[in-house]
Amino acid sequence: MSALLSIRDLHLNYGQFAALHGMDIDIDAGEIVAVIGANGAGKSSLIRGICGTEGDAKGSITLDGRELLGLTPPDIVHAGIGLVPEGRRIFPSLSVEENILLGGQLGQLHGKDPWTLERIYELFPDLVPKRHISGTMLSGGQQQMIAIARALMTNPRVLLCDEISLGLAPTIIGRLYEQLIKLASEGLAILVVEQAMRKALEISDRYYCLLEGHVSLSGASDEADETRVAQAYFGR
Amino acid sequence: MELVNTLVQGTLLGGLFALYALGLSLVFGVMRIVNIAHGDLIVLLAYVGLTVTEFFGVSIVVAAPAVLLLAAGAGWFLQRGLFEFVPRHDPLIPLLVAFGLSIILQNLMLLGFGADPQKLSIGRLEQASVEILPDLHVGVFSLLIFGAAVALIGGLQLMIYRTSFGRALRAVSDNEANAAMLGLDTRAVFRKAFVIVMVTVAIAAMLMSVRGNFDPASGPTRLLTAFEAIVIGGLGSMWGTLVGGVIIGIAQMVGAQIDASWQVLSGHLVFLILLILRPRGLFPKNDG
Numbered sequence: 001m002s003a004l005l006s007i008r009d010l011h012l013n014y015g016q017f018a019a020l021h022g023m024d025i026d027i028d029a030g031e032i033v034a035v036i037g038a039n040g041a042g043k044s045s046l047i048r049g050i051c052g053t054e055g056d057a058k059g060s061i062t063l064d065g066r067e068l069l070g071l072t073p074p075d076i077v078h079a080g081i082g083l084v085p086e087g088r089r090i091f092p093s094l095s096v097e098e099n100i101l102l103g104g105q106l107g108q109l110h111g112k113d114p115w116t117l118e119r120i121y122e123l124f125p126d127l128v129p130k131r132h133i134s135g136t137m138l139s140g141g142q143q144q145m146i147a148i149a150r151a152l153m154t155n156p157r158v159l160l161c162d163e164i165s166l167g168l169a170p171t172i173i174g175r176l177y178e179q180l181i182k183l184a185s186e187g188l189a190i191l192v193v194e195q196a197m198r199k200a201l202e203i204s205d206r207y208y209c210l211l212e213g214h215v216s217l218s219g220a221s222d223e224a225d226e227t228r229v230a231q232a233y234f235g236r
Numbered sequence: 237m238e239l240v241n242t243l244v245q246g247t248l249l250g251g252l253f254a255l256y257a258l259g260l261s262l263v264f265g266v267m268r269i270v271n272i273a274h275g276d277l278i279v280l281l282a283y284v285g286l287t288v289t290e291f292f293g294v295s296i297v298v299a300a301p302a303v304l305l306l307a308a309g310a311g312w313f314l315q316r317g318l319f320e321f322v323p324r325h326d327p328l329i330p331l332l333v334a335f336g337l338s339i340i341l342q343n344l345m346l347l348g349f350g351a352d353p354q355k356l357s358i359g360r361l362e363q364a365s366v367e368i369l370p371d372l373h374v375g376v377f378s379l380l381i382f383g384a385a386v387a388l389i390g391g392l393q394l395m396i397y398r399t400s401f402g403r404a405l406r407a408v409s410d411n412e413a414n415a416a417m418l419g420l421d422t423r424a425v426f427r428k429a430f431v432i433v434m435v436t437v438a439i440a441a442m443l444m445s446v447r448g449n450f451d452p453a454s455g456p457t458r459l460l461t462a463f464e465a466i467v468i469g470g471l472g473s474m475w476g477t478l479v480g481g482v483i484i485g486i487a488q489m490v491g492a493q494i495d496a497s498w499q500v501l502s503g504h505l506v507f508l509i510l511l512i513l514r515p516r517g518l519f520p521k522n523d524g
Contacts (some may be wrong), residue, residue, distance in 0.1 A: 053417050077419030090412040093406040102407055105400050106419045154419070 001027045002062065004189050005158045006049075006082075010059040012042075012049045017072035020213045021053065025191075027158060030191045032180060034200035034221065037210030038233060043193045044086065045213070047162050052076050052082055063158065068151045082156025084162045086193075090135035090148040097131040100149045107154025111187075120149045123179060141172035148179070158189040165196050177203045197225075197233060211235045237371055238493075244374060244414070246489035250465075250482030251382030252447065255440035257462035257477045258388060259433040265472055266409050266429045269330040271317065273338035277434070280341055281307055281441035282450050283349055286356060295441055296356050305440050311434030315427045315501045338455065345452035353449035362446065381443050387482070388436060395432075396404030405429060457500075464507040470517025479518060 003026035010025050012020040020042050022112055027033045035131055037043050048054045050061055052073050062067045068076050077083075082103075099164045100120055110172060111117075125146040130138055135146050151159055161180070165173040185192050194200035201207055209232040210219040217232035259272040271277075284306055288299040294305075318337070320332045364376040396402040404425050407415045417424045442448065442456070464484055469476025484503045491502025510518075 049418075051417065072420045072421075073416060074421040083418060085414070085417060089411070089418065091407045091410040091414070093410045094403060098403050098406075101400070102403055102420070103418075105404060150418070 002026070002065070004064055005176075005191075006052070006062045007046075008060040008062075010046070010049055010057065010061065012045050012055045012057045014055050018213065020049060021060070022170070023210075023213075025208055025215070027189045027191055029157070029189050030184055030187050031206065032184045032192060032204045034195045034204035034207040035191060035210060036195070036197050036200050036207060036229075038234060040212075041210040042213040043210055045164065046210070047083070047086075047160055047193060048115055050076070050081060052159060062187065072201075076104045077154050077156075079111050080155070080157035081106075082151035082154045082159045084144075084147045084151045084159065084161045084164055086166065088140075088143045090132055090138075090143050090146055092136040094135055095132050096127055096135050096138065096146055097148050099135040100127075100153055102149035103153030107156065110154050110157055111155070115152045115155055120152065123152075123182075124149060141168050141176070144168065144172075145174055148176070150181075156188070158191065159183070161190065162190045163193060163195060165194060165199060173199065178217070197229065201229070209233055241372055242489045242493055243486055244368075244372065245378070246373065246486030247482050248378040248382045249484070249489065250478065250480075250485030251385035252440070252443065253461050253465045253481030253484055254385045254478040255381070255388065255436070255443060255467040255481075257481060258392065258460050259440070259475065260437040260459070260462045260479055261466050261472070261474065262429060262436070264391075264466075267319070267330075267426055268324060268327060268412075269322075269334065269409060272334040273455075274462060275342060275455030275457065276338045276345075277437050278339040278441045278456075279347060279442065279450055279452065279459050280457045281310075281438045282356075282445035283345060283354070284438075285442050285445055286354055289356060289499040295358055296446060297358060298399065302398070303442060304435055307434040307441075308431045311431040312427055313455060315430035318352060319430070320423065320426070320503070322391060342452050349452060351451055351453075353451045354445070355449050356442075356445040358446050372516050377447065380486075381447065384443060385478060388439060389478055392432075392436070392474060392494070396462075397445075401425075401428065407475075425447065432452075434464055461503070464503070467517055468507060468510050468514075472521035473517070473519040476517060476519035491507035493522060 005026040005027040007023060010020055010023040023046065033044055036057045042212060045055065052071055057069055063079050063081065066079060068079060100117065127145055128144055135143065146217065164176060180190055192200060192204065201224050204221045207218060207221045207224060208215050209229055211232060217229060256278060260271060263269050263271045281303065283298060285296050289296050292299065308332045319330065322333045324330055324495045343362055362377050365373040366376060367373050371499050396405060404420055407420060408422050410426050412422055461484060465477050465480035468480030485508060487506035488503040491498035
């Protein structure tokens with residue numbers, strides 16, 4: 001029985017440059033999996049490989065048995081992959097609510113309970129008073145909430161979070177991760193890509209450490225030995 | 237009274253200029269393509285209207301749905317068959333493609349329809365006028381054109397700001413790469429957008445073809461007027477485009493009072509002056 005999202009021997013090339021050389025990663029429903037690694041270790045390439053946005057990918061990425069490799073990004077979102085992109089990517093011409101609703105136009109329902117604005121605002125009550133102003137007028141933490149909300153509105157089975165803690169205050173990061181843990185407990189599979197190693201290990205169930213385009217170490221997060229992880233992280 | 241008359245005629249003429257400009261503005265706003273062939277597409281659809289009316293022996297009023305349908309199809313085909321294959325990382329490439337399209341269209345129209353000016357007629361309505369103020373008569377058809385411009389802008393605004401397609405359109409216009417990364421089918425958005433653009437072009441073309449003469453070389457002047465209306469109004473503001481059109485229309489009418497040869501020139505002069513005074517237009521979009 002393979003995992004909900006199962007990545008096998010994933011290679012990703014940008015022209016002559018190979019960013020990923022054979023990566024195996026599994027994520028199951030209800031699980032938070034952290035992917036950590038330094039700059040250039042292949043974290044962003046992994047996200048791009050799964051989303052089908054850039055590069056030439058080989059290997060296999062299956063979601064509940066269905067092969068995603070070769071599908072277009074819209075079809076991959078339809079299949080149940082939701083992306084919270086690095087840098088949030090909020091559209092300035094759209095209000096907070098419109099940014100969130102845009103997600104609803106992209107996905108497709110897989111389970112029973114579709115994500116609605118009501119459920120989103122229950123999860124992120126901070127957004128309610130701001131819902132009619134431009135999305136980019138909000139603070140970094142609130143913009144990150146919009147980005148997560150937008151991804152949730154696609155009704156994903158797997159949520160990919162790319163560097164959501166970047167540039168945010170620790171208290172805000174803590175609150176965002178609390179929400180992710182809650183979402184995972186409701187059955188969502190979550191992959192968090194993080195540069196911040198310690199924080200990522202703290203909130204995840206399992207981790208993969210990337211180094212130069214391959215998995216250098218993996219295991220259960222609460223059993224992670226910090227010196228070994230640091231070695232796998234920096235390659236020394 | 238003379239002055240009021242001039243202002244009113246100029247304002248109504250501005251509606252036609254705004255109609256020319258709407259499609260051009262949309263193509264630039266969403267696809268970042270400066271469609272040099274826009275004026276020629278207007279003239280082409282005027283010829284399509286002419287052909288349909290002659291072939292079936294009906295008035296353009298009856299033929300309008302068919303022309304709109306043909307235009308929608310042409311819009312889909314233009315995007316699917318041409319602009320989709322044009323790389324847009326360098327704005328010069330689509331500009332040159334559109335320029336080529338413009339030349340091809342002009343020559344094909346010359347080949348197919350000859351150089352003689354053409355005009356469509358809708359009978360008595362063309363000459364009909366109403367007295368809106370004592371001693372102030374306006375053409376019913378001019379009012380119709382202005383009404384069409386207001387209605388079309390209102391409709392487009394509703395579409396852009398109140399529908400899910402409009403949401404996608406604005407997202408793509410903000411940042412195409414981000415929209416694509418999040419899984420938005422940008423190709424589908426572009427195809428639909430070009431269909432809508434060509435429907436606006438068809439509406440402008442049919443009204444233009446009844447209002448005055450057109451020939452295969454009429455496109456570039458329509459394009460120029462459309463450009464000026466957009467720039468005066470401020471990029472991305474459709475009501476601004478209407479105001480821009482009205483300003484050019486009034487300038488032309490005032491110029492025509494001085495001397496007939498001043499009509500077109502004075503429109504361009506006012507454009508030039510406003511460009512110097514307000515380079516971002518009267519109603520610039522706040523893009524931070």
